[in-house]
């Protein structure tokens with residue numbers, strides 16, 4: 001357990017999967033959490049589950065592919081909890097098109113959500129992070145961002161590699177404000193996103209890790225909580241691999 005009492009976290013793509021598990025674990029550790037997601041009914045229900053457990057939680061509709069939506073969500077978070085200390089950039093979409101199948105529309109869509117979303121959420125939250133005592137940015141990249149991936153498309157790999165790159169660049173630029181910026185790079189994890197692959201590709205994903213299993217969302221969420229904690233104050237610009245030993249470069 002970490003002591004996140006009094007800290008305010010916003011998690012994007014928090015209606016399900018790794019985002020929901022992260023919001024839940026942050027709340028278990030004492031944080032007030034804002035769950036942002038483009039799927040409004042699902043995120044309302046998700047926040048309702050946390051509130052029913054007695055946690056401070058707020059659901060906001062948030063499309064990280066649009067700056068107006070990002071700004072509205074950040075404003076709602078600040079209005080509800082009076083600040084932001086922790087930003088978890090988790091919202092992401094998969095693409096499994098081959099090199100030959102790739103279209104400009106698919107390319108732009110995935111880069112816009114996965115990479116553009118990460119950047120512009122940070123931009124919108126920055127004035128509030130600068131006022132925080134223990135500001136944290138945690139970006140969810142991927143094993144794919146490290147090694148180019150196995151079954152995902154090149155636009156997915158480029159988006160996740162881009163997330164690693166801006167994590168490092170922002171760590172350097174935001175260090176003067178004491179804001180730490182880190183990424184978690186999950187290996188294949190048991191969530192809905194894997195259904196974007198063919199059944200054969202899903203089977204291959206299972207065997208990517210040395211431990212011969214998929215990760216669980218809670219195992220990724222634990223890494224998020226560590227990076228959000230005061231104990232991780234001296235960690236910045238780091239990629240935390242949570243992948244059962246699939247990448248050791």
Ligand SMILES: NC(=O)c1ccc[n+]([C@@H]2O[C@H](COP(=O)([O-])OP(=O)(O)OC[C@H]3O[C@@H](n4cnc5c(N)ncnc54)[C@H](O)[C@@H]3O)[C@@H](O)[C@H]2O)c1
Nearest residue numbers: 013015017018038063064090091092142188189191192193
């Ligand atoms: N599951 C894996 O194997 C795996 C591995 C490495 C990295 N990741 C990354 O983890 C993150 C979470 O993925 P997941 O596995 O939990 O998938 P998921 O599909 O279960 O959850 C993704 C969530 O993001 C939301 N979302 C999608 N587009 C959005 C947008 N434009 N704005 C706001 N919310 C949006 C979805 O509604 C959904 O609730 C993603 O960035 C993904 O790339 C997942």
